[in-house]
Amino acid sequence: MTDDLGEKLVRLGALAERRGLDTLVLREQASISWLTGARSHVPQTLDTSCLDLVVHFGGAGPAGPGKRAEGAASTGRPASLTAVANAIEAPRLRDTELADLPLDWTVVPWWEDRSASLPTGASVGSDRPGPDMVDVRADLAAVRRQLTIRQAETLAAVCADAAAATTAAIRRCSLGMTEYEAAGLLTEELLARALDPVVLMVAADRRGAAHRHPLPTTAPITDRVMLVCCGRRDGLIASVTRFRCFQPPTSAERDTYRRLLEVEAAFLDATRVGTSIGRAFAAGTAAYAANGFDTDEWHRHHQGGFSGWQPREYPAHSGSTDPITDNSVVAWNPSGEGWKVEDACLVTPAGPRLLVEDADWPTVIVAGRRRPDLFTG
Known part of the structure; x- marks a missing residue:
């Protein structure tokens, strides 16, 4: 996914110029992805x-000449890229993950700290800064939060495949199967679609009402099952939650699930370009009481927030000021009340596009909006 590399380097170049820097050191998985x-x-x-990625603007890199990346920066400051990795990981990264990138390499013995090979000083910023670097964590988070067109296309494919994997797995579940066995099916379906399972949860019957993050156990499925996953490919993550009821849900259960979808609709209606993630959160949480739930129902579990490169960048709350872009x-x-709904959406000027x-x-x-119903049978 490097055909938009020039566009991303333009953004990094603008960040560096705004902060008076000539070098950025990317150390977080989200930034590197x-x-x-x-x-x-690993x-x-x-x-x-x-590994760490050193992005240097202005020609020769901080540790010698680097390869210039095409279309580096609109400011006329060409970018050079250097990967810093140990001798175990460097050959694999060079041959597979980073094979198509214009990189120089700094390779250190596996027993040495990579930090000693990184540039430092007042002109060096990082998303995981050492004592002699400028902290640009918030700046980089804002930059990567806005996907390129290519990344948005990739995310749509990741979400579609994660949804298909969850459907396939939940259809293979059966009464008497343990939560671990159901998790195994979901893992198999995700990996078959080249998706890494970075989050995997299963709740047999009504365990999800008590445990909002139900890691799989040996408990058997006797009535219904909830499968939850976050699948990742090319660094981008899809979040999926689905329910299968082996017996038809009661009218009261269907009503509760439908009211929860109305709560989700309030979150989605408030998810607009230019508003803050905290304001959208407040609109969604207010909908619990409006739809017959406990006023404090949202206290029992976080409600989500910015995603994309992480399952959650951070749990949004009413004081979150980051703008939705x-x-x-x-x-x-x-x-x-034992039900949950989850989706990833791409925010557009016309509103959120569910993926x-x-x-x-x-x-x-x-x-x-077309939303997931309960699967019965």
Whole structure:
């Protein structure tokens, strides 16, 4: 996903110029994925990257001449890119994840700290800054929050595949199967579609009412099952929640689920370019009481927020001031009385475009949008 590299370097060049910097050091997985589309992790369970990327503006890099990236910066400051990795990871990264990028390499022994090979000083900014770097975490988060056209297309494909994987897995679930076995099916379906499962949760029957983050257990499915996943490809993440009821839900259960979709609609209606994520959050949480839920229902679980390069950039709350921008990604996550709904949406000037869709999943129209219904049988 490097055909938009020039556009992204223009954005980084503008950030650097605004902050009076000539070098940016990207250390966070989200930042590296945003720039390169590459996987920078080794263990899925850690957010630590296995390499650092040094982006230097103005010709020769801080540690010698670097390769110029095409279309680097509108300011006329060409960019050079240097990857800093240890001797274990460098060959794999060079041959696979970063093979198409115009990079120089700094390779260190695996027993040495990569930090010693990174540039420092008043003209160097980083998203994970050391003591002699400028902190640009908030600046970089704002830059990567707005997807390029190419990234938006990739996210749509990731979301469609994650939805299809969840549908396939939940159709294979059966009564008596344990939550772990159901999680295995979901993992299989995600990996078959080249999606890394970065979040995986299963709730048999009504366990989801008590445990909002139900990691799988050996509990058997005897009535219904909830599957939850976050699938990642090219650094972009889709969030999916689906329910299967093996017995027809009661009218009261259907009513509760429908009211929860109305709460989600309030979040989505308030998700507009130019408003703050905190204002959209406040509109959504106010809808709980308006739709017959406990006024404090939202206290029991976070409601989502900015997504895209992380399952959640941070849990949004009423004091969150970051603006919702065109082509940003928001994933709301309302839940209540044992039910939950979740989707990733791309924010456009016309409103949020919901992405986690599968033609094989039953739907219901809520506030003019096609939303996932309960799968029965």
